[in-house]
Amino acid sequence: xxxxxxxxxxxxxxxxxxxxxxxxxxxxxxxxxxxxxxxxxxxxxxxxxxxxxxxxxxxxxxxxxxxxxxxxxxxxxxxxxxxxxxxxxxxxxxxxxxxxxxxxxxxxxxxxxxxxxxxxxxxxxxxxxxxxxxxxxxxxxxxxxxxxxxxxxxxxxxxxxxxxxxxxxxxxxxxxxxxxxxxxxxxxxxxxxxxxxxxxxxxxxxxxxxxxxxxxxxxxxxxxxxxxxxxxxxxx
Numbered sequence: 001x002x003x004x005x006x007x008x009x010x011x012x013x014x015x016x017x018x019x020x021x022x023x024x025x026x027x028x029x030x031x032x033x034x035x036x037x038x039x040x041x042x043x044x045x046x047x048x049x050x051x052x053x054x055x056x057x058x059x060x061x062x063x064x065x066x067x068x069x070x071x072x073x074x075x076x077x078x079x080x081x082x083x084x085x086x087x088x089x090x091x092x093x094x095x096x097x098x099x100x101x102x103x104x105x106x107x108x109x110x111x112x113x114x115x116x117x118x119x120x121x122x123x124x125x126x127x128x129x130x131x132x133x134x135x136x137x138x139x140x141x142x143x144x145x146x147x148x149x150x151x152x153x154x155x156x157x158x159x160x161x162x163x164x165x166x167x168x169x170x171x172x173x174x175x176x177x178x179x180x181x182x183x184x185x186x187x188x189x190x191x192x193x194x195x196x197x198x199x200x201x202x203x204x205x206x207x208x209x210x211x212x213x214x215x216x217x218x219x220x221x222x223x224x225x226x227x228x229x230x231x232x233x234x235x236x
Contacts, residue, residue, distance in 0.1 A: 001036060005045045005056055012058040016046065068152045082153065083204040087197060089150065090134065094180055094196035095189035096141035105140035109133060109181050116174040126170040127161050133177050140184070164206045176202065 115129040176199035183192035
């Protein structure tokens with residue numbers, strides 16, 4: 001069943017046969033079928049609802065993202081390590097996007113820039129547009145593995161993106177993205193990669209500054225209060 005779903009033999013959104021039918025088809029007990037369905041659910045390949053059966057879910061990097069999250073919780077300095085991975089991955093994405101983008105990708109990237117440029121949009125809207133810009137670049141490469149690998153990484157960056165845009169503003173992201181977009185539009189792979197590299201370097205510096213501020217705040221809160229100096233009594 002897993003092979004049939006992954007290969008597309010069973011398409012996304014399709015409802016699987018009932019447990020009884022599957023039991024007859026594979027000549028196994030219904031308990032074995034239930035166990036198999038549970039595994040498919042844990043893999044994110046199907047979604048089961050009481051009374052509605054099991055339906056194949058669209059392809060997603062969510063399970064990969066969960067694996068990343070479990071791993072990164074155990075690694076110190078995880079944001080610094082993740083930033084290093086992004087430098088390698090996203091500079092390559094920007095360069096490939098410049099060489100392979102189509103008109104539809106440029107149109108979507110421009111729309112996202114319009115959102116980031118508008119001060120009337122909410123912080124949450126700016127955060128989504130910021131992430132979608134990077135996702136759209138990955139789509140523009142024409143390589144289906146780039147979006148798949150990038151998606152879970154950006155899932156992990158939602159909170160940090162909220163922090164940086166709240167403190168430093170969406171205008172910085174807009175300016176950096178605009179340089180990347182101009183290079184992609186011009187088909188200049190080297191300039192697109194360099195613009196992305198500088199964008200990620202600034203972003204990493206902002207995150208480091210926020211982490212240092214948070215660390216200082218924790219230390220200050222944990223420090224014992226200083227005793228107040230006793231006031232001297234003035235004789236009458």
